[in-house]
Amino acid sequence: MIIFESVVKRYRNGREALLNVSLHVAPGEMVFLTGRSGAGKSTILKLIALLERPTRGRVLVGGADTAKLPARQVPAFRRRVGVVFQDHRLLVDRPVFDNVALPLIVADSSLKEIDKRVRAALDQVGLLGSERMLPAELSVGEQQRVGIARAIISRPPILIADEPTGNLDPQLASEVMALFRRLNEVGVTVVVATHDLHLVRESGLRSIVIEGGRIAGAEPSGTLPVMEARR
Amino acid sequence: MSNAVGSYFARHTHALLSSAGHLSRAPIATIFTVLVMGLALALPLGLDLLVRNVRAATGDFSGAVSVSVFFKTGVAEARAAQLARAVRDRPGVDRVQLITATQALAQFRTQSGFGEALDALQDNPLPHVLVITPFPASASPGYMESLRRYLSAWPEVDTVQLDGDWVARFNAILGLLQRSLLLAAGLLALGVVAVVGNTIRLEILNRRAEIEVTKLVGGTNGFVRRPFLYTGALYGFLGGLTAWLVVMVAIHLITPAAANLARTYGSQFMLMGPGVRDLEMLLGGSTLLGWLGSWLSAARHLARIEPG
Numbered sequence: 001m002i003i004f005e006s007v008v009k010r011y012r013n014g015r016e017a018l019l020n021v022s023l024h025v026a027p028g029e030m031v032f033l034t035g036r037s038g039a040g041k042s043t044i045l046k047l048i049a050l051l052e053r054p055t056r057g058r059v060l061v062g063g064a065d066t067a068k069l070p071a072r073q074v075p076a077f078r079r080r081v082g083v084v085f086q087d088h089r090l091l092v093d094r095p096v097f098d099n100v101a102l103p104l105i106v107a108d109s110s111l112k113e114i115d116k117r118v119r120a121a122l123d124q125v126g127l128l129g130s131e132r133m134l135p136a137e138l139s140v141g142e143q144q145r146v147g148i149a150r151a152i153i154s155r156p157p158i159l160i161a162d163e164p165t166g167n168l169d170p171q172l173a174s175e176v177m178a179l180f181r182r183l184n185e186v187g188v189t190v191v192v193a194t195h196d197l198h199l200v201r202e203s204g205l206r207s208i209v210i211e212g213g214r215i216a217g218a219e220p221s222g223t224l225p226v227m228e229a230r231r
Numbered sequence: 232m233s234n235a236v237g238s239y240f241a242r243h244t245h246a247l248l249s250s251a252g253h254l255s256r257a258p259i260a261t262i263f264t265v266l267v268m269g270l271a272l273a274l275p276l277g278l279d280l281l282v283r284n285v286r287a288a289t290g291d292f293s294g295a296v297s298v299s300v301f302f303k304t305g306v307a308e309a310r311a312a313q314l315a316r317a318v319r320d321r322p323g324v325d326r327v328q329l330i331t332a333t334q335a336l337a338q339f340r341t342q343s344g345f346g347e348a349l350d351a352l353q354d355n356p357l358p359h360v361l362v363i364t365p366f367p368a369s370a371s372p373g374y375m376e377s378l379r380r381y382l383s384a385w386p387e388v389d390t391v392q393l394d395g396d397w398v399a400r401f402n403a404i405l406g407l408l409q410r411s412l413l414l415a416a417g418l419l420a421l422g423v424v425a426v427v428g429n430t431i432r433l434e435i436l437n438r439r440a441e442i443e444v445t446k447l448v449g450g451t452n453g454f455v456r457r458p459f460l461y462t463g464a465l466y467g468f469l470g471g472l473t474a475w476l477v478v479m480v481a482i483h484l485i486t487p488a489a490a491n492l493a494r495t496y497g498s499q500f501m502l503m504g505p506g507v508r509d510l511e512m513l514l515g516g517s518t519l520l521g522w523l524g525s526w527l528s529a530a531r532h533l534a535r536i537e538p539g
Contacts, residue, residue, distance in 0.1 A: 051447070051538050072451075079449030089444050105245075106450035110238055150448065 001027035001189050002048055002158070007057035009043050009213075017043040019213040020057070025191060027157075030184040032200045033193040035210035041193035044210070045160045048191060049081045050074055062157065079107055082151030086163035088143045090135040096122070096146050097131035103154040121149040125179065141172040148176065152183060159183060161192045165199065173199060243457070250461035253434070264430050264466060268423050269473025272517055275416035276478050280505060282409050288493070288500045289401070296370040296398050300361040300382050301390040308332075310387060311359040318361065318382070323369030328362045335360060358389060372399065420520055423470065427463045427524030434462065435532045447538035459529045460522055467521020471514040478505055 002025040009018040018040045025031050033041040046052040047059045050066050059066045062080060069077060082103075090099050100121055104114045122128045125145040135143050144164060151159055161180065165173035177192075177199050184190045194200065200207045209216040254261045300318075302311055308331050319327045330338075335357040340349050363382075365374065375393055382391045435442065445455050482504040493500035505513070 046539070049447075075446070075449045075451040075454075077449075078447065083447060089440070089447070091441050091444060102445065102450075103448040106445060106448055106454050108238060108242060111241060154448075 001025055001029075001062060002191070003058070003060040004044070004047070005058040005060075007047065007054045007059055009040075009047065009052065010055045017213055018047075018054075021210075021213070021215055022057075023208060023215060023218075025189060027189055028184070028187050030180065030190040030192070030203075030205050032203070032205060032207035033191065033210055034195070034197060034200060034207050035216070037195075039210040040213040041210050042162050043213075045083075045162050045191065045193055048158070048160055049083050050077055075106070079103065079154055080156050080158065082154070082156040082159040084144075084147050084151045084159070084161035084164045086166040088135070088147040090143060090146055090150075092135050095132050095134055096127065096138070099135065099146055100149045100153055102150060107154060117153055118149075121153040124152070125149045126175075140167050141169075141175075144168060144172075144176060145179075148179060152188075156188070158189045158191070161190070163194055164192060165194060165196055174202075177203065243461075246457045247461045247465075250458045250465055253458070253462060254465060261466075261469075264426065265469040265473055267426055268466060268470025268517070268521075269477055271419045271422050271426070272470055272474035272513065273477040273481075275412060275419055276474055276505060276509070276513060277481060278408070278412045278415065280478065280482070280503065282405060282412065284489075284503055285405060287503060288498070296365065296367070296375070297394045298361075298363040298365075298375065298378055298382065299392040299394055300363065300388055301392070302359045302361075302387050303389045304332075304356070304358050306359060306387045308359060311361070314385060314387065315361055318363055321378075321381070323365050323374055323378075324363060325366045325369075326362075326364040328364075330360045330362065332357045332359050420516075423467070423517070423520045424524040424527070427466050427521045428528035430466065431459050431463055431525040431528040432532055434459065435529065435536070439536055442533065442536045443538040446536070452533055455533055456526070456529045459525050459533075463521040463523075463525020463528075464518050465521070467518040467524075468514060470521065471517030474517070475505060475510055475513055 002023075004021050004023045007018055007021045008016070010016045021040070021044070023044075033044055035041055043052065047054060047066065048061055050061070050069065053059075053067050061077075064077060066077075091102075097118055100118045101114045104117060109117075118131070119128060122131065125148050127142060127145055127149065130138065130142070130146075135146065138146065144167070148161075148164070151161075159180070164180075165176055168176060173196065180190050180192060181203070206218060208218045302314075311331070312329055315327050315329045318324060332355050336349065336355050339345075339357070343349075363378070365378070379391050379393055382388055442455055482502055486502045489500070489502045
């Protein structure tokens with residue numbers, strides 16, 4: 001489903017974010033990317049979501065080679081990848097309904113379909129009844145859940161999340177992770193970049209450790225070094 | 232099929248309403264932009280109306296192009312009448328009026344106020360005169376010159392005077408004004424495109440985050456561009472409407488003075504305002520200009536914004 005083959009990513013400013021990274025995420029798998037800030041976790045997610053293209057090597061997502069995908073096919077590709085950001089990236093002047101509905105609107109879904117699926121997505125994240133509220137009227141945790149509802153509303157086969165629990169207290173962080181687990185259980189491939197090693201250990205899922213733009217290891221949860229977990 | 236059509240119209244209606252909403256949420260900026268466009272569009276419309284009104288008031292002076300033929304004194308009135316009949320049969324001649332020496336003297340006596348002085352004359356010094364008016368369509372400079380040569384060849388004729396030079400100059404000035412008007416309209420249309428383009432550029436910068444998110448969830452450039460195109464078209468439409476209002480108000484203010492001027496010439500002439508067809512063309516053209524300005528700006532700036 002997601003394959004990185006000897007991927008190098010060098011940004012325009014000359015910074016090399018990834019150095020010869022190879023990894024594989026199976027269809028329906030949920031995997032964590034861990035590592036220090038600047039290690040290259042976010043770059044991997046950007047390459048999966050086609051927000052960036054590799055400088056060298058191949059990134060295959062759902063069978064598509066992202067380096068070779070024509071520009072006109074990029075929007076359709078992005079509709080198949082749900083993205084959750086730490087800073088939510090909500091439209092602050094639009095109500096929750098419009099924010100969540102956006103992926104369906106750009107996909108030209110009917111109004112009836114949009115209405116039905118927005119309510120279902122909000123119900124899934126526990127925010128049914130907040131449709132008319134503006135993001136600023138919600139707590140940080142609720143805003144994060146709106147971002148998740150937006151990411152899952154078009155039922156993408158792949159969901160990626162960049163530090164989704166970074167601004168949340170432990171209780172909310174656990175709830176968000178439980179939500180990702182539920183999505184994964186119904187077949188969604190989930191890739192989560194996080195600093196929160198406690199959540200990774202609790203999950204019992206595979207984690208890929210990134211250091212200095214390279215894969216430093218792929219470990220089963222619970223076997224991470226104690227010093228690493230405390231960081 | 233009907234669902235697809237319904238969905239298409241629903242999407243465009245949504246984009247139109249969304250654009251109208253954006254404009255209404257920034258009323259001052261919208262009013263200033265629309266005013267600038269309205270005034271720019273009012274200028275060519277006003278000039279066009281001026282030219283059309285002048286043409287209507289003067290009828291292009293088409294009836295004023297004439298040839299005056301002064302016979303030598305001593306030519307018999309019957310001979311003058313015979314020559315008048317001859318010239319009336321020439322192609323392109325609309326009217327021929329023979330003013331006999333007696334009629335000319337009587338007219339002069341009435342209009343000049345020198346009645347008593349004229350009584351002192353023993354003979355009538357005035358010649359018979361033919362006033363020849365060609366059809367407007369025939370009154371080209373070449374035709375007038377050939378007519379002058381034909382008339383000058385008569386031994387009874389003393390002088391042939393073309394009375395249309397000033398009309399030709401007048402029409403040339405109107406032609407120049409009309410050409411200048413086209414040029415001004417073209418430049419001002421470019422100005423409107425630039426104003427809309429710049430306004431849309433700022434709008435795109437202000438909505439950068441929204442554009443990034445829209446592209447992130449799979450929005451195409453066409454989808455992202457759509458509301459900006461509607462915004463530009465709305466600016467154009469409102470600018471055209473403003474131009475029409477400005478010209479209507481100007482016509483309303485000028486009409487009494489123009490009517491007074493016309494009355495001094497014994498005319499019932501009234502200023503013409505823009506008609507329904509003018510309004511349709513103005514609104515259609517201005518909307519198209521707004522759309523074009525926004526399309527150019529959106530095509531240039533939206534492609535540069537990508538989510539990261």
